Amino acid sequence: xxxxxxxxxxxxxxxxxxxxxxxxxxxxxxxxxxxxxxxxxxxxxxxxxxxxxxxxxxxxxxxxxxxxxxxxxxxxxxxxxxxxxxxxxxxxxxxxxxxxxxxxxxxxxxxxxxxxxxxxxxxxxxxxxxxxxxxxxxxxxxxxxxxxxxxxxxxxxxxxxxx
Amino acid sequence: xxxxxxxxxxxxxxxxxxxxxxxxxxxxxxxxxxxxxxxxxxxxxxxxxxxxxxxxxxxxxxxxxxxxxxxxxxxxxxxxxxxxxxxxxxxxxxxxxxxxxxxxxxxxxxxxxxxxxxxxxxxxxxxxxxxxxxxxxxxxxxxxxxxxxxxxxxxxxxxxxxxxxxxxxxxxxxxxxxxxxxxxxxxxxxxxxxxxxxxxxxxxxxxxxxxxxxxxxxxxxxxxxxxxxxxxxxxxxxxxxxxxxxxxxxxxxxxxxxxxxxxxxxxxxxxxxxxxxxxxxxxxxxxxxxxxxxxxxxxxxxxxxxxxxxxxxxxxxxxxxxxxxxxxxxxxxxxxxxxxxxxxxxxxxxxxxxxxxxxxxxxxxxxxxxxxxxxxxxxxxxxxxxxxxxxxxxxxxxx
Numbered sequence: 337x338x339x340x341x342x343x344x345x346x347x348x349x350x351x352x353x354x355x356x357x358x359x360x361x362x363x364x365x366x367x368x369x370x371x372x373x374x375x376x377x378x379x380x381x382x383x384x385x386x387x388x389x390x391x392x393x394x395x396x397x398x399x400x401x402x403x404x405x406x407x408x409x410x411x412x413x414x415x416x417x418x419x420x421x422x423x424x425x426x427x428x429x430x431x432x433x434x435x436x437x438x439x440x441x442x443x444x445x446x447x448x449x450x451x452x453x454x455x456x457x458x459x460x461x462x463x464x465x466x467x468x469x470x471x472x473x474x475x476x477x478x479x480x481x482x483x484x485x486x487x488x489x490x491x492x493x494x495x496x497x498x499x
Numbered sequence: 500x501x502x503x504x505x506x507x508x509x510x511x512x513x514x515x516x517x518x519x520x521x522x523x524x525x526x527x528x529x530x531x532x533x534x535x536x537x538x539x540x541x542x543x544x545x546x547x548x549x550x551x552x553x554x555x556x557x558x559x560x561x562x563x564x565x566x567x568x569x570x571x572x573x574x575x576x577x578x579x580x581x582x583x584x585x586x587x588x589x590x591x592x593x594x595x596x597x598x599x600x601x602x603x604x605x606x607x608x609x610x611x612x613x614x615x616x617x618x619x620x621x622x623x624x625x626x627x628x629x630x631x632x633x634x635x636x637x638x639x640x641x642x643x644x645x646x647x648x649x650x651x652x653x654x655x656x657x658x659x660x661x662x663x664x665x666x667x668x669x670x671x672x673x674x675x676x677x678x679x680x681x682x683x684x685x686x687x688x689x690x691x692x693x694x695x696x697x698x699x700x701x702x703x704x705x706x707x708x709x710x711x712x713x714x715x716x717x718x719x720x721x722x723x724x725x726x727x728x729x730x731x732x733x734x735x736x737x738x739x740x741x742x743x744x745x746x747x748x749x750x751x752x753x754x755x756x757x758x759x760x761x762x763x764x765x766x767x768x769x770x771x772x773x774x775x776x777x778x779x780x781x782x783x784x785x786x787x788x789x790x791x792x793x794x795x796x797x798x799x800x801x802x803x804x805x806x807x808x809x810x811x812x813x814x815x816x817x818x819x820x821x822x823x824x825x826x827x828x829x830x831x832x833x834x835x836x837x838x839x840x841x842x843x844x845x846x847x848x849x850x851x852x853x854x855x856x857x858x859x860x861x862x863x864x865x866x867x868x869x870x871x872x873x874x875x876x877x878x879x880x881x882x883x884x885x886x887x888x889x890x891x892x893x894x895x896x897x898x
Binding site: 343 | 590
């Protein structure tokens, strides 16, 4: 490599001076916020009425941080003279965010579209135990789930983005 | 070199006169004996600002000079090779994200392609292209951090900020495509989790311009700087033969003049055979040449991404795979050129939903195995330069 004609100190000062004139790229966090990408894996939201207590998410979770409890209930038949239906009712659905690795396997394996990713990220707590979100709190995240975004040119037609 | 135990010359001189000059000389000799200390053992790490993470270096010092250095690893051992035996294949992909956390996507690719080889399936071309783009993006993100951090290690604070600033563009790209900035978990056996979001290709194109500009900045600011050259040239020279013998790989080996890149020389994988790229080498093998090679490779990666963006075909990103993936019995070895070097997985399957045994060959582990040899006889400030120049990730060493 050829030796530079200008001393490195001056080149460095020139770059610093140029950068000084540009606007800052940092944001002052609590006052200004950057908007995360719609796909960003921030927090998992639960749509409770879709959950059938199939336990697939709890079983597939790599560190088993999802706790589900449910019970069966008898419901009156849909038609006159039919059999009584038995449905699973969700008692408990907790995700321990102090253990969660944000891999998204639970969202992906859910066959009934009950789990969604939300890019929301501001839910830090002072006590680690409060990171255990129960089904009510997980349900509140549903409001922050963004709509499905369109895919890039060349993507397989007729396929919408997955949740 | 060491004068331990031997009294300084002149201290036992018999011709003792009242000459004041001689007195001074004698007093000086006495001080020399008192200051002559034994070797000092210095612990660099496990929690030391100059090491990257929890690497512990026990260096034996004679004054400022290192007599011997002993890297002690394992402070971050998480037992990934064992854990994989109790997890299913999709779960393993999540875990191996965390091996080299600066280029997580590049970690996933060899494991997923190992499973694909055993299952005898192949990801569709569009998925292969997206995988290549994201692998190269993670390489750029890793190297941009290195290019800034290397300046930091020799005492220049500013380049580190530029490195972090420009890496943000790449991380944002990875996040908008995969959902995770550091741990994408985007690869699935048989393809990818999802296609790219709308407008991603144009964004990637403009981000590549940022990378080229960043490389120019680093070339002027760091590589062309006289102080940086003085601190790095001739420091930590790895001879090519010794580097090969120790299993050093990746940019560290190419900086020693070995023209070996698995993207070009290994088993063809992803779409690298179709890309036009140059493998950069440098004959010197010192810290300066490692910086030079990584700088050029960053540019080369950005060029590769641009080529992929032009040539990306339309189509699906996922082949048909069963819902519950069971990999047929067999053994396979897949190695890829990761940002830090050669990374390989030896996967043994017995037909279950998870691997029977996985051996992970991570680049940093072999790269730092040369440290005891390399650090012999260097000065303490150069230890930091050499550590920074080798560029290892602790998670990649300890797994």
